[in-house]
Amino acid sequence: MSTASRSTKVKAGDGKGFGHLLSPIKIGGLEIKNRIALSPMNETFSDGEGRAGEQCIAYFAARARGGTGLLVTGAVMGTRTAAKFVWGRNLYCFNEGHLQSLVLLTERVHYFGGKIAAQMTIGFGRQGHSYDHEELVPAPTAGLPYEFGLDAQPRFIAGGMRRNERARSFGYGQMTREMSIEEIHHDQREFANSCQLAVLAGFDVIEVHAPHGYLEHQFLSPLSNKRTDMYGGEWHNRKRFINEAMEQVRYAVPNTPVGVRISAEEHFEGGLTREEMIDVALGLEARGADYVSLSDGGGYEEAGHLVGEEDRVEHIPDSAVDFKKALKVPVIVASQHDPIKADADIAAGKYDISGLGRQLFVDPDYATKLAEGRAEEIVRCTRCNTCLARCLAGIGPACPNNPWLGREYADQGLMIGPRRKGEKLLPPGGPMPAVYGRPWWKPEITIDEEHFRPFRGPGPR
Numbered sequence: 001m002s003t004a005s006r007s008t009k010v011k012a013g014d015g016k017g018f019g020h021l022l023s024p025i026k027i028g029g030l031e032i033k034n035r036i037a038l039s040p041m042n043e044t045f046s047d048g049e050g051r052a053g054e055q056c057i058a059y060f061a062a063r064a065r066g067g068t069g070l071l072v073t074g075a076v077m078g079t080r081t082a083a084k085f086v087w088g089r090n091l092y093c094f095n096e097g098h099l100q101s102l103v104l105l106t107e108r109v110h111y112f113g114g115k116i117a118a119q120m121t122i123g124f125g126r127q128g129h130s131y132d133h134e135e136l137v138p139a140p141t142a143g144l145p146y147e148f149g150l151d152a153q154p155r156f157i158a159g160g161m162r163r164n165e166r167a168r169s170f171g172y173g174q175m176t177r178e179m180s181i182e183e184i185h186h187d188q189r190e191f192a193n194s195c196q197l198a199v200l201a202g203f204d205v206i207e208v209h210a211p212h213g214y215l216e217h218q219f220l221s222p223l224s225n226k227r228t229d230m231y232g233g234e235w236h237n238r239k240r241f242i243n244e245a246m247e248q249v250r251y252a253v254p255n256t257p258v259g260v261r262i263s264a265e266e267h268f269e270g271g272l273t274r275e276e277m278i279d280v281a282l283g284l285e286a287r288g289a290d291y292v293s294l295s296d297g298g299g300y301e302e303a304g305h306l307v308g309e310e311d312r313v314e315h316i317p318d319s320a321v322d323f324k325k326a327l328k329v330p331v332i333v334a335s336q337h338d339p340i341k342a343d344a345d346i347a348a349g350k351y352d353i354s355g356l357g358r359q360l361f362v363d364p365d366y367a368t369k370l371a372e373g374r375a376e377e378i379v380r381c382t383r384c385n386t387c388l389a390r391c392l393a394g395i396g397p398a399c400p401n402n403p404w405l406g407r408e409y410a411d412q413g414l415m416i417g418p419r420r421k422g423e424k425l426l427p428p429g430g431p432m433p434a435v436y437g438r439p440w441w442k443p444e445i446t447i448d449e450e451h452f453r454p455f456r457g458p459g460p461r
């Protein structure tokens with residue numbers, strides 16, 4: 001596949017190539033072959049019922065074939081409520097029916113040498129949309145829909161939204177209602193159970209989705225959490241939702257690395273500060289998080305830092321330094337497209353892994369080109385946000401500089417044949433405890449630690 005329709009010259013860095021970016025790293029017990037990750041992007045290639053079809057699978061396979069060490073999916077709906085309030089198309093993983101297409105996805109990524117993380121979301125809260133636009137959206141606080149003007153958006157997003165009615169409708173959220181405590185506990189447990197399903201589907205890593213004004217973030221922020229119960233008010237209470245979610249996921253998947261994605265700060269007056277988010281990160285690390293992936297910004301109302309233009313993402317490595325100083329686990333930083341700077345920043349200890357979103361939309365072979373001394377062939381993302389505008393419009397991304405984006409299904413080199421002799425037939429993720437109090441097995445049944453226990457069985461119900 002050729003992506004070299006247009007390239008920006010990149011000179012070799014320090015004479016030693018890109019040794020820092022290309023060196024392996026461990027998250028939890030899992031070795032990732034290099035420091036280049038596909039940043040989570042809901043690329044909207046799944047179908048309306050959350051299944052990965054050939055285009056979705058081939059898209060990930062292309063990035064794995066291109067040498068990316070860790071591929072993180074876009075937000076995967078990890079509860080029924082999350083799936084009900086997602087207006088676009090995301091992957092789903094909350095019942096056994098979702099396993100089949102996810103298994104095909106993880107197998108393909110593994111075949112091409114990558115590791116894959118499921119970015120599991122418990123819900124979008126006030127940033128959710130349902131097909132019934134009259135429906136109230138479950139969120140920390142009632143009566144707090146979001147709304148943003150196009151001038152709050154980066155230039156090119158605003159341009160895309162001006163040109164497309166469907167994209168413009170993201171400017172307004174639906175009316176919210178307050179989640180009850182029972183509902184919170186129900187969704188947390190369902191979420192932990194869904195993370196087990198993701199492990200059964202062959203994902204190597206679970207990433208808890210908590211950045212950009214989504215549900216966990218909404219509970220943290222005083223701007224979106226006005227509750228007066230144990231989940232609102234003082235700082236300790238506002239952290240309760242995300243801390244509990246992490247504890248339950250950690251319990252549910254004890255043998256799988258679990259990361260978390262958060263915003264480094266909120267960039268709103270009175271919103272979450274960097275110091276507070278470092279405190280959040282430390283609390284999550286203490287609860288077993290194996291990495292912290294840093295993005296930035298308050299969400300839809302402040303997307304400038306979510307998918308920034310060059311000048312707005314420049315400062316992110318510097319805010320990451322403060323997280324790195326405080327944390328022991330690896331830190332992923334988004335949007336650092338320039339490999340020379342990324343390599344130098346990793347060498348300087350500013351962060352550990354470079355998470356690339358749109359840059360891997362435009363050039364899936366970024367990592368291989370670095371490894372083969374072909375850095376000058378890397379096609380650089382212009383941050384024009386055509387990809388994002390198309391995703392918001394509901395039609396899947398395309399890129400002016402990568403004619404293959406969205407057409408990966410037609411690349412026969414990304415298909416795989418019959419299973420090879422000796423190929424692993426069961427994903428090595430177990431054993432995992434029962435999330436719902438039902439016993440998974442009778443005590444007399446010997447559990448073979450080498451293999452999975454069948455989900456929710458054997459044993460009485």
Ligand SMILES: Cc1cc2nc3c(=O)[nH]c(=O)nc-3n(C[C@H](O)[C@H](O)[C@H](O)COP(=O)(O)O)c2cc1C
Pocket residue numbers: 039040041042043073074075119209211261295306307308334335336355356357358359360387388391
């Ligand atoms: C189309 C699109 C979808 C995105 N979806 C997600 C998502 O599902 N979860 C998430 O944490 N970030 C999401 N992001 C943010 C990216 O992970 C990333 O932080 C951002 O694009 C900046 O990195 P980049 O400059 O390399 O694209 C999305 C970005 C884009 C462009």
